Amino acid sequence: MASAKLQERVPIRRTAWKLADLVVLSLLLALLAHRATSPLQCSWLAVVALVCEAWFMLLWLLNMNCKWNPVRFQTHPDRLSQRGGDELPAVDVFVTTADPELEPPVVTVNTVLSLLALDYPAGKLACYVSDDGCSPLTCYALREAAAFARLWVPFCRRHGVDVRAPFVYFSSHPCKADRDFFREWTFIKNEYDELVDRIEKAEESSLVQSDNELADFLGGNRRNHRTIIKILWDNSKSKTVEGFPSLIYVSREKRPKFHHHFKAGAMNVLTRVSAVLTNAPIMLNVDRDMFANNPQVILHAMCLLLGFDDEVHSGFVQAPQIFYNALPDDPFGNQTEVMYKKLGYGFAGLQGIYYNGTGCFHRRKVIYGVPPDCTTLVKPRTKGSPSWEELQVKLGSQKELIESARSIISGDMLAVSIVDLSSRIEAANEVAACSYEARTCWGQEIGWVYGSTTEDILTGQRIHAAGWKSALMNTNPSAFLGSAPTGGPASLTQYKRWATGLFEILMSRNNPILVSICKRLQFRQCLAYLVIDVWPLRAPFELCYSLLGPYCLVTNSSFLPKASEPGFSIPLALFLTYNIYNLMEYMDCRLSARAWWNNQRMQRIISSSAWLLAFLTVLLKTLGLSETVFEVTRKDKSSAEEGHDPGRFTFDSSPVFIPAAALAMLNMVAIAVGAWRVVAGAVEDKRGGPGVGEFVCCCWLVLCFWPFVTGLVVGKGSYGIPWSVKLKAALLVAAFVHLFCRGT
Numbered sequence: 001m002a003s004a005k006l007q008e009r010v011p012i013r014r015t016a017w018k019l020a021d022l023v024v025l026s027l028l029l030a031l032l033a034h035r036a037t038s039p040l041q042c043s044w045l046a047v048v049a050l051v052c053e054a055w056f057m058l059l060w061l062l063n064m065n066c067k068w069n070p071v072r073f074q075t076h077p078d079r080l081s082q083r084g085g086d087e088l089p090a091v092d093v094f095v096t097t098a099d100p101e102l103e104p105p106v107v108t109v110n111t112v113l114s115l116l117a118l119d120y121p122a123g124k125l126a127c128y129v130s131d132d133g134c135s136p137l138t139c140y141a142l143r144e145a146a147a148f149a150r151l152w153v154p155f156c157r158r159h160g161v162d163v164r165a166p167f168v169y170f171s172s173h174p175c176k177a178d179r180d181f182f183r184e185w186t187f188i189k190n191e192y193d194e195l196v197d198r199i200e201k202a203e204e205s206s207l208v209q210s211d212n213e214l215a216d217f218l219g220g221n222r223r224n225h226r227t228i229i230k231i232l233w234d235n236s237k238s239k240t241v242e243g244f245p246s247l248i249y250v251s252r253e254k255r256p257k258f259h260h261h262f263k264a265g266a267m268n269v270l271t272r273v274s275a276v277l278t279n280a281p282i283m284l285n286v287d288r289d290m291f292a293n294n295p296q297v298i299l300h301a302m303c304l305l306l307g308f309d310d311e312v313h314s315g316f317v318q319a320p321q322i323f324y325n326a327l328p329d330d331p332f333g334n335q336t337e338v339m340y341k342k343l344g345y346g347f348a349g350l351q352g353i354y355y356n357g358t359g360c361f362h363r364r365k366v367i368y369g370v371p372p373d374c375t376t377l378v379k380p381r382t383k384g385s386p387s388w389e390e391l392q393v394k395l396g397s398q399k400e401l402i403e404s405a406r407s408i409i410s411g412d413m414l415a416v417s418i419v420d421l422s423s424r425i426e427a428a429n430e431v432a433a434c435s436y437e438a439r440t441c442w443g444q445e446i447g448w449v450y451g452s453t454t455e456d457i458l459t460g461q462r463i464h465a466a467g468w469k470s471a472l473m474n475t476n477p478s479a480f481l482g483s484a485p486t487g488g489p490a491s492l493t494q495y496k497r498w499a500t501g502l503f504e505i506l507m508s509r510n511n512p513i514l515v516s517i518c519k520r521l522q523f524r525q526c527l528a529y530l531v532i533d534v535w536p537l538r539a540p541f542e543l544c545y546s547l548l549g550p551y552c553l554v555t556n557s558s559f560l561p562k563a564s565e566p567g568f569s570i571p572l573a574l575f576l577t578y579n580i581y582n583l584m585e586y587m588d589c590r591l592s593a594r595a596w597w598n599n600q601r602m603q604r605i606i607s608s609s610a611w612l613l614a615f616l617t618v619l620l621k622t623l624g625l626s627e628t629v630f631e632v633t634r635k636d637k638s639s640a641e642e643g644h645d646p647g648r649f650t651f652d653s654s655p656v657f658i659p660a661a662a663l664a665m666l667n668m669v670a671i672a673v674g675a676w677r678v679v680a681g682a683v684e685d686k687r688g689g690p691g692v693g694e695f696v697c698c699c700w701l702v703l704c705f706w707p708f709v710t711g712l713v714v715g716k717g718s719y720g721i722p723w724s725v726k727l728k729a730a731l732l733v734a735a736f737v738h739l740f741c742r743g744t
């Protein structure tokens, strides 16, 4: 069998789920119909409820569209190995890091080592680390890591080590009993421990003074410094057969006057620097906290990059984002496993999975904005390759860069650039300068797109808009494992940043609806993107709806049918089916009921805190009153504290907690008022006072906001909500109650 398929596209059957989708949809429709025809319809309360419920139905439709025909891709790397190593394209691997304090260098080093040791010809791999922190510590740590890689990579290859991030590998004892092996294992482990020790003991100030190679870092700071590029290891110069991939440290130039565009800016610099050095046709991008967990990842990705008749099917190949430090039952609702399995596979069945910022393989030409048709193998290129001048306008005028881009655009996947890396340092410095992008298309039609703190979704969308499809890569074991933030504040910061970026996309000319009208973003794919993009927009609707229950209890009114009315069964059935549907999704993904509860609870908390703040931030930005920034996610820290329960919600005085704390308080107050009225027999029946429905709404919300309830009432230290937040929340509640009462 000469051409056994490298990949198979397997549609996933979901007839029962489709039926359930329709049941929920019809209940939503029934609720709307009931509301529109009920006698209460003219009160503003009913209008607010109607608008919110219409929005929920729209969301449900968007979700249905996205999940409707999911697919999975099966890859066969064993069939690839029948091809020789010469038939594999080169891959440039990019790792981004930004802050040596929030992102300890030891973690970065582990990520890099796991990548250097992947099963792929060493001469075809190169690893670039971008350091936005411009930290001599990071550079030092990587240089030491390169020295350790000399032992580590051959060791992994020789013994077929499963997980090639040393901190994981050495966290358990080897099961092989062989004495020689054990001796070697102990030796390498000692070397690794010493490496960690050296990195952890190193101090910035003494490093730059004593170490000549690190003198470049003198006198700069992370916001204002020139480019520093260091070839830490050049594989082409290695004499041994058992080499390991080249390792290059890049800290791009930063000047206060130039916007550096956060991670997107860093990725664009890495793209150009790697273009003048190794110029691989495929690029792999990994966050610094995400190690390669499956040594065969690149081979799996190659099955999808080389395995289709037409390249258009895999403009990029994305591996799911999965976490290794995941707490049991996902207490902070940030493992997004169900989202991946339900929405992600659904996307994969449309124009393809979204780009998730890490664990993704891109074709370099896709990043250069080349549309798919001028690359099909069948049709000869009609337009011809772009002229020198054209490329100069788009990519900037660096000569080596344009030359390398021409070779990429001509489409030769197997070309290897054999240059002495150190001879190209000057060119690399030129393209890493902060003024290089002025008057070029970088950040617009070329490279990672600027203007959103969720640059990944935006960049992926641009690629889909050019007409490319993307493929979802599923491997067993998982391709990469990352670290999820632990603790309340870190999770909410992360959600806030995502939502801010998503709303920036919606409010810009890159809005998927516009893009699908003007470009080649498919209509259903556009709707699927909207499911994610509208996160922050959900906040105001969900907030309004969650105020209805307390409003009714406080003001002795109602917005839902009474238990005695026939209409009551509609919201009841909807509430039950919707929650059972979600619970079943978690069961289907082999997750616990507890994980479902935590996630659905976190959805309410995130919506009223992170998404709401993101919504307001972007509104302010649109009015020109503030700027959005990329806040780097803090990685596990406090877990070392004594008696610390990592699964418990913690608080700080950030404004993100105020609205959620206020909602928790308001619902408790409302229940108290409502209960008092029932006891006193003061529920007014004629005016339609609150019924079971309103009580259930408030109780449900109190349960959802339980971490806030305990934080308000009993929590001590970081488990308690700080007084400043409590006070502001209380003021909000008082203002609301006042408004409510005046309104009636």
Ligand SMILES: O=c1ccn([C@@H]2O[C@H](COP(=O)(O)OP(=O)(O)O[C@H]3O[C@H](CO)[C@@H](O)[C@H](O)[C@H]3O)[C@@H](O)[C@H]2O)c(=O)[nH]1
Residues within 6 Å of the ligand: 095, 096, 097, 098, 099, 103, 130, 132, 261, 262, 263, 266, 286, 287, 288, 289, 356, 357, 358, 453, 454, 455, 456, 494, 497, 498, 501, 630, 631, 632, 633, 634
């Ligand atoms: O100015 C910056 C800021 C961040 N980063 C890097 O960007 C990556 C992602 O940052 P992190 O704080 O870890 O964010 P996460 O919330 O974990 O990231 C998710 O969301 C981001 C978009 O908001 C994507 O870029 C990421 O790939 C995706 O994993 C890290 O490697 C950082 O070092 C930079 O290189 N420069």
Ligand SMILES: [Mn+2]
Residues within 6 Å of the ligand: 287, 289, 482, 483, 633
């Ligand atoms: Mn991260």
